[in-house]
Amino acid sequence: xxxxxxxxxxxxxxxxxxxxxxxxxxxxxxxxxxxxxxxxxxxxxxxxxxxxxxxxxxxxxxxxxxxxxxxxxxxxxxxxxxxxxxxxxxxxxxxxxxxxxxxxxxxxxxxxxxxxxxxxxxxxxxxxxxxxxxxxxxxxxxxxxxxxxxxxxxxxxxxxxxxxxxxxxxxxxxxxxxxxxxxxxxxxxxxxxxxxxxxxxxxxxxxxxxxxxxxxxxxxxxxxxxxxxxxxxxxxxxxxxxxxx
Amino acid sequence: xxxxxxxxxxxxxxxxxxxxxxxxxxxxxxxxxxxxxxxxxxxxxxxxxxxxxxxxxxxxxxxxxxxxxxxxxxxxxxxxxxxxxxxxxxxxxxxxxxxxxxxxxxxxxxxxxxxxxxxxxxxxxxxxxxxxxxxxxxxxxxxxxxxxxxxxxxxxxxxxxxxxxxxxxxxxxxxxxxxxxxxxxxxxxxxxxxxxxxxxxxxxxxxxxxxxxxxxxxxxxxxxxxxxxxxxxxxxxxxxxxxxxxxxxxxxxxxxxxxxxxxxxxxxxxxxxxxxxxxxxxxxxxxxxxxxxxxxxxxxxxxxxxxxxxx
Numbered sequence: 001x002x003x004x005x006x007x008x009x010x011x012x013x014x015x016x017x018x019x020x021x022x023x024x025x026x027x028x029x030x031x032x033x034x035x036x037x038x039x040x041x042x043x044x045x046x047x048x049x050x051x052x053x054x055x056x057x058x059x060x061x062x063x064x065x066x067x068x069x070x071x072x073x074x075x076x077x078x079x080x081x082x083x084x085x086x087x088x089x090x091x092x093x094x095x096x097x098x099x100x101x102x103x104x105x106x107x108x109x110x111x112x113x114x115x116x117x118x119x120x121x122x123x124x125x126x127x128x129x130x131x132x133x134x135x136x137x138x139x140x141x142x143x144x145x146x147x148x149x150x151x152x153x154x155x156x157x158x159x160x161x162x163x164x165x166x167x168x169x170x171x172x173x174x175x176x177x178x179x180x181x182x183x184x185x186x187x188x189x190x191x192x193x194x195x196x197x198x199x200x201x202x203x204x205x206x207x208x209x210x211x212x213x214x215x216x217x218x219x220x221x222x223x224x225x226x227x228x229x230x231x232x233x234x235x236x237x238x239x240x241x242x243x244x245x
Numbered sequence: 246x247x248x249x250x251x252x253x254x255x256x257x258x259x260x261x262x263x264x265x266x267x268x269x270x271x272x273x274x275x276x277x278x279x280x281x282x283x284x285x286x287x288x289x290x291x292x293x294x295x296x297x298x299x300x301x302x303x304x305x306x307x308x309x310x311x312x313x314x315x316x317x318x319x320x321x322x323x324x325x326x327x328x329x330x331x332x333x334x335x336x337x338x339x340x341x342x343x344x345x346x347x348x349x350x351x352x353x354x355x356x357x358x359x360x361x362x363x364x365x366x367x368x369x370x371x372x373x374x375x376x377x378x379x380x381x382x383x384x385x386x387x388x389x390x391x392x393x394x395x396x397x398x399x400x401x402x403x404x405x406x407x408x409x410x411x412x413x414x415x416x417x418x419x420x421x422x423x424x425x426x427x428x429x430x431x432x433x434x435x436x437x438x439x440x441x442x443x444x445x446x447x448x449x450x451x452x453x454x455x456x457x458x459x460x461x462x463x464x465x466x467x468x469x470x471x472x473x474x475x476x477x478x479x480x481x482x483x484x485x486x487x488x489x490x491x492x493x494x495x496x497x498x499x500x501x502x503x504x505x506x507x508x509x510x511x512x513x514x515x516x517x518x519x520x521x522x523x524x525x526x527x528x529x530x531x532x533x534x535x536x537x538x539x540x541x542x543x544x545x546x547x548x549x550x551x552x553x554x555x556x
Contacts, residue, residue: 071444110429112427115431
């Protein structure tokens with residue numbers, strides 16, 4: 001589904017991505033972990049198209065997308081959630097999701113009909129919000145949702161684009177224990193139906209959800225393996241897991 | 246269901262409809278002229294609100310289209326084409342074309358650069374107007390005759406012209422209302438609200454912003470055509486940065502991204518101006534602080550007093 005080869009990005013003297021090779025198979029949940037400053041966000045930004053790599057290629061569903069802009073990639077089925085919540089604060093939860101559905105239902109040069117009551121957008125949006133447990137909150141302005149709900153909305157927006165690959169950038173960021181557990185349950189229900197790249201600090205979540213884990217340290221992938229083997233890997237323990245594992 | 250908002254609009258429209266006969270009976274026909282000017286500038290402010298309020302495009306050069314609309318009418322009239330059926334579509338078309346050219350370049354920038362580049366383009370047009378000696382240069386030109394819409398409306402009749410301006414203003418309110426709530430409008434507002442998120446779900450904002458910029462330019466061109474007929478006189482001053490600033494102020498005072506905001510802002514600004522002018526010749530010294538206070542105390546504009554912003 002996704003093939004990354006020799007991906008390199010420098011910021012001055014710093015190699016934020018240093019020859020990354022990375023694969024995601026259809027249906028797989030592939031987690032990316034690594035200490036702070038390992039280049040996870042830089043990596044995700046290059047996958048999503050917000051940053052251009054200096055060299056290397058990104059292939060998605062058989063096509064080279066290295067040079068494509070973020071909107072083009074999104075239209076091909078690459079959806080992302082952001083580490084720092086990125087929703088439309090002045091839209092209701094429902095319209096946040098409806099807009100994402102609109103993005104994937106033809107062009108939007110339609111000037112007259114009211115989009116806020118268009119059943120083609122509103123019905124699927126309600127369905128997704130319902131599935132994600134936000135059904136009761138659909139009319140609330142996104143700005144007035146709790147942090148946990150905003151994180152769920154973030155995932156709902158990504159899902160509404162009917163993605164072939166979901167890029168989840170720290171979906172559990174800033175969540176309490178209870179909210180995290182709910183998010184893990186949510187993600188495990190998505191896992192069966194979607195191909196997912198999961199960047200996450202919460203090791204509990206990563207080991208419960210991932211089929212494979214890649215460990216990123218100083219812009220390099222030091223290991224890619226099943227959760228059990230990563231847990232046992234000496235180099236990984238030294239670089240990252242430390243006392244946590 | 247009749248909402249409070251609809252009721253307020255109804256009252257406002259009824260007052261505007263009733264004004265000419267009342268003013269005529271009371272012998273105060275001056276007010277027909279004054280309110281007609283408000284209606285025409287409201288139309289310009291409504292068009293600016295589409296891009297400034299809903300699109301987040303802080304255009305500091307919107308007066309350009311007021312000028313192009315006015316000069317289109319003036320120049321055609323100068324060459325003996327008096328028909329409004331030709332003049333006004335040309336005013337709209339020329340404004341749309343110029344907006345397309347200016348927008349295509351400016352919308353690639355953002356923030357302060359966008360403000361400066363729209364200002365720079367409009368200053369270019371302003372100086373072009375000054376340099377056109379044939380059309381009066383700095384002094385401007387007198388409109389030979391008002392646009393002729395034979396059989397429909399006679400613009401020499403102040404009351405008929407008033408009702409035409411009212412109809413066009415109300416139509417533009419409705420038009421912008423439909424646009425901003427359509428799929429197109431939702432993308433425009435989304436791109437203002439969160440650009441990164443909008444790209445991430447698959448929209449590139451540029452073509453939507455550009456289209457809105459052109460629509461706003463065309464609408465303001467119509468306002469310019471009306472304004473030329475209103476004053477019977479066209480000067481480069483219509484394209485000055487002060488005029489652009491006035492339009493921005495009308496939108497911000499009234500309430501950005503609200504349906505009624507630009508109309509409210511225009512009416513209040515021009516009314517206060519009128520009252521102060523009657524009071525003192527130093528009216529600008531009083532108006533300035535009033536404007537500052539209004540921005541501080543009405544964060545969502547005057548319209549924010551009446552209702553909450555759209556969800």
